Amino acid sequence: MSNDAPVRYKVAEAARLAGVSPSTLRLWESQGLVVPGRSDTGHRQYSADDVARLQRISWYRVERGLNPAAIREALESEDPTDSPEGSAVSDIGRRLRSLRHAAGKTLDQVAGDMHITSSTLSTLERTSQGVSFKTLHDLAEYYGTTVSRLSGEERDDVSAVVRAGEWRTWPETTPGVTVQLLAEGRIMMDCHRFVLAPGAASEGAYRHDGEEFMHILSGRLELVLDSDQFFDLGPGDSLYFESRRYHSWRNRHDGETILIWINTPPTF
Known part of the structure; x- marks a missing residue:
């Protein structure tokens, strides 16, 4: 055999x-x-x-x-890439590498600016994996773009209808965090379905322009605003807040937490 x-x-x-x-x-x-x-x-x-x-x-x-x-x-x-041409897994890393080259920066320079190791940044550029959600956001901001654009959401060849279970998924840059796309194209909202494994977290607070809405479908999420406002959200709970407020989050459930998360305009 x-x-x-x-x-x-x-x-x-x-x-x-x-x-x-x-x-x-x-x-x-x-x-x-x-x-x-x-x-x-x-x-x-x-x-x-x-x-x-x-x-x-x-x-x-x-x-x-x-x-x-x-x-x-x-x-x-x-x-230039360790993944097959066109592989979804390598897209975010490939785009980050192109942005770094366009800026004339070395791995060591960007890693130093981001306060991460060069090996971490190298892994991200090659595999689109290995960083926290906060670090991914901070890198996108550093290059003057958004995580959603890095993930290729602004495509033209998209359908207005997304059928249940047919969501396109971001590369899993952060362990335990799965982001599924509920709408794509050049739209005014980031519409995502988050699936968080037990213990999955942003690993730090971040902020950006816009406003956000989240609705918990199952599990339990802890959201912290401005380091001093704590929200314990369960199934059926919703929260709306200004994205300029520092926010961090963690799945406090012993199983998966699933939620709908919308940003407008698409600044994440």
């Missing part, structure tokens, strides 16, 4: 194939040059693509004498 599961290499195996020591791989990971997957038990696992990337990193370091920042830029130039 054939086995089509992708090959995964442990640290020692990947290091041997790349011609470096295991400690060097850990150093490159801390520098944001490569981000391996993890097993269920938390151990690093390198794919065949990761090993090929490690070999390129080693070549740039030894043959070209590049520092980590220059190696990252060189890898991006030769490999």
Whole structure:
């Protein structure tokens, strides 16, 4: 019987194939040059693509004498996306990378401005994953855009009717936060269905222009406005507030919390 599961290499195996020591791989990971997957038990696992990337990193370091920042830029130039062309998963990361290049910024510069690590930003640009909801919002604001635009909501080829269960979904940039689109196109409202896993949170407060409305369908959500107003919202509850107020949120339910969330104008 054939086995089509992708090959995964442990640290020692990947290091041997790349011609470096295991400690060097850990150093490159801390520098944001490569981000391996993890097993269920938390151990690093390198794919065949990761090993090929490690070999390129080693070549740039030894043959070209590049520092980590220059190696990252060189890898991006030769490999602009790690996902298939047109993949929805890579769209947000690809757009963020294009915006950074247009601004003439390096990974280290933007990461420093955002107070996040270069490895976190590199992972986001390559996979559209790995940051908090607040960080994603702050990055969009930094580049003068919105999360909704980064997610490709302003398309022209959309239907006025969205059937139940046929919602298009944002890439899951934040673990446990699923955002489904209830309306798309060049419209005056962001209309979303949020599905929050237990414990999912914004991981910080953010604000933007506009007004917001939310209606809880199931579960329980804690929303905090201006750091001192706490709202415990359950099924059937609604809340309306000005988006310029700092707001943060967390699923306080031991199961999923599902809510309808609308922003107007579309400034998130």
